[in-house]
Amino acid sequence: MSSPSRWTKSTLIFGGAAIWGLLLVSCVMVDRTVVAPPQIAGATYVGSKECAQCHEEKTGHFASSSHARLALKDDKGRDIGCEACHGPASKHVAAGGGKGSIVNPQKSPEACFACHLDKRAQFSLPNSHQVLNGKMSCSDCHDVHEGAAIAGSGFDIEKQTATCTKCHTQQKGPFVYEHGAIKEGCTACHNPHGTVNQKMLVARDANLCLRCHLEAPVATTVNGVLTSSGQINGNAILNGTENHNSRLMQGACWTAGCHEAPHGSNVSYHFRY
Numbered sequence: 001m002s003s004p005s006r007w008t009k010s011t012l013i014f015g016g017a018a019i020w021g022l023l024l025v026s027c028v029m030v031d032r033t034v035v036a037p038p039q040i041a042g043a044t045y046v047g048s049k050e051c052a053q054c055h056e057e058k059t060g061h062f063a064s065s066s067h068a069r070l071a072l073k074d075d076k077g078r079d080i081g082c083e084a085c086h087g088p089a090s091k092h093v094a095a096g097g098g099k100g101s102i103v104n105p106q107k108s109p110e111a112c113f114a115c116h117l118d119k120r121a122q123f124s125l126p127n128s129h130q131v132l133n134g135k136m137s138c139s140d141c142h143d144v145h146e147g148a149a150i151a152g153s154g155f156d157i158e159k160q161t162a163t164c165t166k167c168h169t170q171q172k173g174p175f176v177y178e179h180g181a182i183k184e185g186c187t188a189c190h191n192p193h194g195t196v197n198q199k200m201l202v203a204r205d206a207n208l209c210l211r212c213h214l215e216a217p218v219a220t221t222v223n224g225v226l227t228s229s230g231q232i233n234g235n236a237i238l239n240g241t242e243n244h245n246s247r248l249m250q251g252a253c254w255t256a257g258c259h260e261a262p263h264g265s266n267v268s269y270h271f272r273y
Helices: 009-029 048-052 066-070 090-094 117-123 157-165 205-210 242-250
Strands: 218-222 225-229
């Protein structure tokens, strides 16, 4: 007579749930690294209320900012949220707001990198925006004092695209035939901080396009007329001519004279100039 199974389905389920709960508790209770605010030799903290005396246009809406979550306090219990990024401000106040007496992240990204270490690494990749050399600053794209610091987060993709097209005006359009990827935001294809790929693309060659376009038209000739085959509900399976597939193997979809207008076109719904 065989003995009953030691582990029942209910035992495994409840046991797994218990282990998962312990892991969650341990993650909450573990000591996390707190990044120290930048230091200025000889300067001490004055508190954010002192900053608001002159910079009300920055501090007035700071409570709605993503960075307000820092909510740091000094040993006297004063809010030093501003000084968490700009450093202790006593010298700045004494100098009447003199330059060089406070940390200015717009001049140097090091204050941002103190927390955003992953972004420093991305800016060091072969293709990136020119932040490390001082030609751009993080605040050119991010509003750090009000609202969500990441433009176009959530459903506001239009704001994200507007942030990019402030500089990349040629990609703004309007186009008669607009690439649907634009509606998903520029970050659907580009990493704005940097990648190993040209043009800061998130993937290289045709692999980028195939993330969305698992189906594509296949060129064939019917009675001497160029058409497409393999159509299924208006989409065509990418399984056709040797010429089409060989072009994909040679490079990206936007090269070799094919879809060279990936942001949009005014003359072709195939995104050609």
